[in-house]
Amino acid sequence: MSETLNTQKPRIDGALKLSGGADYTADINLDGQLYGYPVGSAIASGELEGLELEEALGMPGVVDIFHHDNFDRTLKHSPNSFAEKNTVSEPRLPFEDTTIHYHGQYIALVVADTFEHARAAAQKVKGKYRANDQVISQFDELDADNVAGLPGVLQEGDGQSRGEADTAFDAAEVTLDHHYSIATETHAAMELHASTATWSGDHLTVYESTQGVVFQRHALSHVFSMPPEQINVISHFIGSGFGGKLFMWPHAIMTAVASRRLKRPVKTVVPRQSVFTSAGSRPRSIQRVRLGARADGTLTSIRHDGSNETAFVGMHNDTVISATPSMYACENVSVTNRVGEVNHGMPCPMRAPGEAPGLFALETAMDELAWQLEMDPVELRKKNFAERDPASDLPWSSNHLIECWDNAAKRFGWENRTAEIGAMREGDEIIGYGMASQSWEAMRLQCSARVTFLSDGRLQVSCGTQDIGTGTYTIVAQTASELSGVPIEDIDVRLGDSSLPSGPLSGGSFATATVLPAVKAALDAATQALIDKVTQDGQAFSDVDSGSIELSDRALTYGDRSIPVTTLLEELGIGQVTAEASAEPGDEQSEYSFRSFGAVFVEVRWDPGISRLKVERIVSTIDIGRAINPMTARNQVEGGLVMGLGMALFEQTEYDKSGYLYNANLADYIVPVHADIPPIDVELLDYPDYHLNAFGARGVGEIGLTGIAAAISNAVYHATGKRIRDLPISIERLLMAN
Amino acid sequence: MADATLDATVGHVDPDDTSSLQTIELTVNGQTHTLTLEPNVVLLDALRERLNLTGAKKGCDHGQCGACTVVIDGRAMNSCLLLAALAEGQDITTIEGLADEDGTLHPIQQAFLEHDAYQCGYCTAGQMMMATSILNDKDIAKDPASIKEAMSGNICRCGAYKNILDAVQSAHRTIEGA
Amino acid sequence: MQSFELIRPESVKDAIGAQSERSAFIGGGTTLVDLMKLGVMQPDHVVDTNRLGLDEIEALDDGRLKIGARVSNSRLAIDARVERDYPVLSQALLSGASTGLRNMATTAGNVMQRTRCPYFRDPAKPCNKREPGTGCSAMDGINRNHAVLGTSEHCIATHPSDMCVAMAAIGATVVVEGRKGTREIPFEDFHLLPGDHPEREHDLRSDELITHVVLDAPLEGAVSTYLKLRDRASYEFALASCAAIVTLEGTKVTAARIALGGVATKPWRAVDAEAALVGEEATAKMFEQVALLAFQRAMPLEHNAFKVELGQQAIARALRDAVQQASQGEHQ
CATH class of the missing domain: 3.30.390.50 (CO dehydrogenase flavoprotein, C-terminal domain)
Known part of the structure; x- marks a missing residue:
């Protein structure tokens, strides 16, 4: 394997994306479609006592308004099971009852003949509320009544411990005990959530911006009590999701109900404000990290206790402690996580859930420990390198973290760092260097795929997964091309359709490791089907041992005999040969521990005269096994680093004391723009992880976002002497900190 | 909540009044389209929902993201904040009109392809339309800092900014060299 | 965005004639269309200014610079006279918004820009500026972006413009035309403090249209x-x-x-x-x-x-x- 895999290939869907031809959900206009426009609650907690609808119903073009009093009572909750692939984001059905749990909770859906009419009428729908006096706009560590000093209910399943972390902490030569927090963040994918539903008899087709067509199909099948086969969910192109589009949201149910009742297609493009209030967030979390070490830097105790907010409408455990037990060789470790309810919209996974907030806390704490020990932060980490996974006590499938630290440090010029605060200056600016480790669990799941040899020589590969911008279309084509000898431009890849063989969610960095083995299995099966035909009596290879026939360069070959696949199909008089197959992980899962690793180094510039902080450059070396397409893989890491820059410096979804989501728009929710972006140098190591799959690929979507916030906060400390343990590191925090 | 301003509007709205419909001509990518629509239709929605030119995208609907950027009389503008009727008589270029008629990609499209200057592709049309406008603007310098500043109204949440910058600089060299 | 009637006059006189208590002028639309979509502004008539000319930048004999109401922020920023005599204005303009918005936004529109206070921008929230007497949500809410100078107990909303800050420093006159003729308003008097009436944001009568902003002559050697x-x-x-x-x-x-x-x-x-x-x-x-x-x-x-x-x-x-x-x- 080398010609097509692990080489930089322009995206096969590039021409469509660059011409405006890619059909994102909201781009699909169906004949006779109506437009849905949601109305959100003005309050965050209370009862909806009624709606003023009369004026809106009388407005031009308004067809109907859906709300609690007229909503479909036959709907059922999805079981919300990941194993059964029917997880939903918000378990509550839309308009199910009249209790208001969060600002922006849908109270009505206006349906009209045009978008403008729907929006105008939606502005005239007013809720009548009985507001609760008590709104829990955020939980607070002051409320805590437990040993960790954190709010929320302990999640027993997350607890992990080894050794005696408490005793070892008390006995440690050097200790550290700090609280860290991150603000609520919003995915803010550029594409608005959107759903178009259309019914044909008892069949439902939903065009949805989703990271999981299969999950949404199953969830809808439970909600509407229909067999999954009568539902199809289509998502050919997704304007990314970052976790916010993994699982179905209520707008999709509202839209499908409206379409069924009105007997016309209904298209709902969720307005940006509602995307903020009602389509997910990374919840705010508070973390306490306690480290104990010997004077030489050897960690003797790690205690990491986390707590994240969730909504009253559903449980989301953000597992901020997930990476901690595996990060460093330490005999005494204990981690816990808590979850507490607040009057916010439902949180959900957001890119690198768990690891991104968790490693901010742990890797900042490691930096603090290094300063306490007067030790180089890289050396401290090397001192505690874990030769095998200390959490599972399994060997790593592949781990090149030391090379990540060394390479990134070298490329960055870490040796120029002075181990003194504020000592490096240039003009008005003080220079700070910081670093952190990066890590993300490498997963692989079950997957099916279909491969079809077509009579014109093309190869079609189908899988019910999606390409959310990570490059799945392209790497599937690369893989099929590599294995079949069919040139990449002659390969058709079909994704984003729940009627295709069941594929994984596009999330968790597991799609690549999961899908490619299924593509190989399906190609092998389709090839075998060809072989079975060509070895039948009277056929070209009827005289040979079928086990010795190979597919190579678009032909079946046996020794020096060869028959092109197209010729074969023509001679057989059949248009195509197709096969479907599945692949799933095996015993290796209990034999090895699979993680990706990386190291990130950051230079910041701090101008104290005007309280201006900027990231000057970022260097990262990443160990993700093999990159199938280094160009798209590097892009993923860079994108993660950019999002991490936002997480560190800007991003916070703000709720005021009344639970009102104050900055539900892209002007007030600050994300990085072009001008914020420093030179970024990403190196991808190439150590294929063949324990995980035959392609050596571990996936790359999340890891760039891990560690970067800590690297920035550590650089800020080096420059300013201000240790900001709460994200974002805002101007006021820098100004007010001592 | 009572809203004096909103309530005052009520008497002025006649649901059966269709007199506000107006017929306009929009010239998009060299083609003239006749549309009958109400004045509160913005150009973005007219392109997407009426003309089925869905390359320009809605990311915020309030001039806060740049995904809807189109070029009007040579200048990049946020089509979500432009009433369609006010674009009458102007030369509107969308992403669908960027490539040559024979399909040859515009240098900016070619550069985006080669530099992988996108991920999900949703902001991409806006990025490229803004880039073409900037590259044609002699008053905007073409050093990295100036390009980044000029492009800052086009948010890419995937964070493909580095590759976008590379692509814009590369297209600039191509165009200058041509 | 509610429905409205669009009026496209060809002269300043007709534009003024078309103006009423329930109408709004539109230039680039970057404020008005935004606020109409939010339901914050709901004019019955929108009077287009784009056919009125008013797009010249003219050096006056007394050393002042007369800027037409419709001159875009982009064009003003790169005007050679502005770059030479008022670089602070050029810098301010270029620091505002984005390339696309500056291409649309006009000089008069920027003068008339309205606050970005999120409570003002949401008709579901009490706001004295949008709806006098309902209260100020920002006072006890989130007020990070809000003003510390010129506030009153009724309103703390920040004026958002960069251009206007430069014009305030340079010194300028806002020229307006109404049914009763032309008025010249000193720039510092044009915008009003919120005081007891935060809904009154400027010294412009309902029939008046900004036609020009005239910059004071530049300070020698500044x-x-x-x-x-x-x-x-x-x-x-x-x-x-x-x-x-x-x-x-x-x-x-x-x-x-x-x-x-x-x-x-x-x-x-x-x-x-x-x-x-x-x-x-x-x-x-x-x-x-x-x-x-x-x-x-x-x-x-x-x-x-x-x-x-x-x-x-x-x-x-x-x-x-x-x-x-x-x-x-x-x-x-």
Whole structure:
């Protein structure tokens, strides 16, 4: 394997994306479609006592308004099971009852003949509320009544411990005990959530911006009590999701109900404000990290206790402690996580859930420990390198973290760092260097795929997964091309359709490791089907041992005999040969521990005269096994680093004391723009992880976002002497900190 | 909540009044389209929902993201904040009109392809339309800092900014060299 | 966005004739269309100004510069006379919004820009500016972006414009035309403090249209800087900004104009700071001292207290940067 895999290939869907031809959900206009426009609650907690609808119903073009009093009572909750692939984001059905749990909770859906009419009428729908006096706009560590000093209910399943972390902490030569927090963040994918539903008899087709067509199909099948086969969910192109589009949201149910009742297609493009209030967030979390070490830097105790907010409408455990037990060789470790309810919209996974907030806390704490020990932060980490996974006590499938630290440090010029605060200056600016480790669990799941040899020589590969911008279309084509000898431009890849063989969610960095083995299995099966035909009596290879026939360069070959696949199909008089197959992980899962690793180094510039902080450059070396397409893989890491820059410096979804989501728009929710972006140098190591799959690929979507916030906060400390343990590191925090 | 301003509007709205419909001509990518629509239709929605030119995208609907950027009389503008009727008589270029008629990609499209200057592709049309406008603007310098500043109204949440910058600089060299 | 009638007059006179209590002029639309979509502004008639001309930039004999209402922010920023005589205005314009929005936004529209207070921008929330007497949600809500200068108990909304801050420092006249004829309004009197009537934002009668903004003649030998401080590096409203214009004789300040953005309810002239600076040595220490004066009467709230110090930093640095140009011989 080398010609097509692990080489930089322009995206096969590039021409469509660059011409405006890619059909994102909201781009699909169906004949006779109506437009849905949601109305959100003005309050965050209370009862909806009624709606003023009369004026809106009388407005031009308004067809109907859906709300609690007229909503479909036959709907059922999805079981919300990941194993059964029917997880939903918000378990509550839309308009199910009249209790208001969060600002922006849908109270009505206006349906009209045009978008403008729907929006105008939606502005005239007013809720009548009985507001609760008590709104829990955020939980607070002051409320805590437990040993960790954190709010929320302990999640027993997350607890992990080894050794005696408490005793070892008390006995440690050097200790550290700090609280860290991150603000609520919003995915803010550029594409608005959107759903178009259309019914044909008892069949439902939903065009949805989703990271999981299969999950949404199953969830809808439970909600509407229909067999999954009568539902199809289509998502050919997704304007990314970052976790916010993994699982179905209520707008999709509202839209499908409206379409069924009105007997016309209904298209709902969720307005940006509602995307903020009602389509997910990374919840705010508070973390306490306690480290104990010997004077030489050897960690003797790690205690990491986390707590994240969730909504009253559903449980989301953000597992901020997930990476901690595996990060460093330490005999005494204990981690816990808590979850507490607040009057916010439902949180959900957001890119690198768990690891991104968790490693901010742990890797900042490691930096603090290094300063306490007067030790180089890289050396401290090397001192505690874990030769095998200390959490599972399994060997790593592949781990090149030391090379990540060394390479990134070298490329960055870490040796120029002075181990003194504020000592490096240039003009008005003080220079700070910081670093952190990066890590993300490498997963692989079950997957099916279909491969079809077509009579014109093309190869079609189908899988019910999606390409959310990570490059799945392209790497599937690369893989099929590599294995079949069919040139990449002659390969058709079909994704984003729940009627295709069941594929994984596009999330968790597991799609690549999961899908490619299924593509190989399906190609092998389709090839075998060809072989079975060509070895039948009277056929070209009827005289040979079928086990010795190979597919190579678009032909079946046996020794020096060869028959092109197209010729074969023509001679057989059949248009195509197709096969479907599945692949799933095996015993290796209990034999090895699979993680990706990386190291990130950051230079910041701090101008104290005007309280201006900027990231000057970022260097990262990443160990993700093999990159199938280094160009798209590097892009993923860079994108993660950019999002991490936002997480560190800007991003916070703000709720005021009344639970009102104050900055539900892209002007007030600050994300990085072009001008914020420093030179970024990403190196991808190439150590294929063949324990995980035959392609050596571990996936790359999340890891760039891990560690970067800590690297920035550590650089800020080096420059300013201000240790900001709460994200974002805002101007006021820098100004007010001592 | 009572809203004096909103309530005052009520008497002025006649649901059966269709007199506000107006017929306009929009010239998009060299083609003239006749549309009958109400004045509160913005150009973005007219392109997407009426003309089925869905390359320009809605990311915020309030001039806060740049995904809807189109070029009007040579200048990049946020089509979500432009009433369609006010674009009458102007030369509107969308992403669908960027490539040559024979399909040859515009240098900016070619550069985006080669530099992988996108991920999900949703902001991409806006990025490229803004880039073409900037590259044609002699008053905007073409050093990295100036390009980044000029492009800052086009948010890419995937964070493909580095590759976008590379692509814009590369297209600039191509165009200058041509 | 509710429905409305679009009127497209061909003359200023017709435009004024079409204007009423329930109408709004549209230029670039970057404020109006935005607020109409939110339901914050709901005019019955929208009167288009794009066929009225008013798109010239004209040097007057008395040294002033007359800018047509419809001149776009982009064009104004790169006008050779502006770049030469009023670089602070060019810098301010280019620090605002984005390339696309500046291509649309007009000079008059920018003068008429409305606050970005999220409570103002949501018709579901109480807001004295949008709906007099309903209360101020920001006072006890999130007020990080809000003003510390010029506030009242009824409103703390920040004026968002960068352009206006530069114009306040330069000195200008807003020329308006109404049914009763033409009026010239000094720039500092055009925008109103919220006081007891935050809904009144400017000294413009309902039938009046801004036709021009005339910049005062540039100060001889002045140096200037516009400095904008914010979270991200671009495409964000100011948390604090300062337009500083200074003339020097040797190392002494002979004239100073200091205007602030992001911290006040209107484009804010720091007159106390200006007065204290004139006649003094142009030193960093002096800049820091006068910067304190500018915020003597600041009324910080729960989340915006940092703006006092940030605003002072903006003044001190803007003055220093301007004066450094003088020492480097960059003044005209």
